[in-house]
Amino acid sequence: MTADEPVDESPDEAEPLRLDHFLKQRGVADTGGQAKLMIQAGEVKLNGVVETRRRKKLSPGDKVEVHGKKLFVE
Structure with a gap:
């Protein structure tokens, strides 16, 4: 791969959140x-x-709760 080639960053290859x-x-x-x-x-x-x-990988559908606030991973 050279610097001129586009980088394919499809969601399947993206690093987990x-x-x-x-x-x-x-x-x-x-x-x-x-x-x-x-x-x-x-x-x-x-x-x-x-x-x-802290480096725990999240998946879609995971529920994160902090100080009573609930957040969902999409």
């Missing part, structure tokens, strides 16, 4: 560092269970 990125993307955390601290402090639930792994 990480929990810390999701929290930042959805405005729950202002920074990635803040998201990391929230997750590691046990403030985040994934599908009803406390999740402390």
Whole structure:
């Protein structure tokens, strides 16, 4: 592959969304560092269970809950 060739980034090959990125993307955390601290402090639930792994990969249909706010992964 050369620099002139287009890169095919189809959804099947896209990297899965990480929990810390999701929290930042959805405005729950202002920074990635803040998201990391929230997750590691046990403030985040994934599908009803406390999740402390910031790099946890999310799937469509997952439910994330932070401080009583429920967010769904599309």
